Amino acid sequence: MRNFLKLRKNRTYNYSPRYYKGEGNPYKIEHKLDKYRSTANTQRGLKNKFSSAFDDLKNEGDKNLKIRFIVIVGVLILLFLFIIDFDLSIFLNP
Template sequence: MGIFKTRQNKKFSYTPRHYQGDGNPYEIKHKFDDFRTTVGSNKGLKAKLNNALNDYRHNSDKTANKRVLIIIAVLVLLFLVFIGFDLSIFFSNN
């Protein structure tokens, strides 16, 4: 027992009993990572933003795009009401 020596961790060669797949069984990976373009090793903010916009543009589900736009519009409207913006310019005075 040395005073200045650090203790080494034990190493085991464990293989799961019922695992019959390919690859590493301990790899944590989301099941949709293969289909996303926004997940990857690109580090820059500009590349991430461009990938997200391309994914949004080429989305085949148009109802999701409309839903996102409606949510953004409602949040902007609530923000304008909250800060006290005069909303009467959007409505006609007939």
């Protein structure tokens, strides 16, 4: 009865990869694009993350991308209105 209540400990293994010849920890999970993000390498804390995000917003991006985004959103809105049969004549008749 005494062994029934006692939990068994998990086995531990000292495993090291055979062919790994790199720097750092091979088990560290890191996203491929984290080194290019400005918000990923900042100090911890919510205030620091928000301030770095606002700094990124101040930087000018690709203007063609912004125009393309606005056009795509506009087409999707018109397509949605067409699907639900929205009547635009309510705005034209006084």
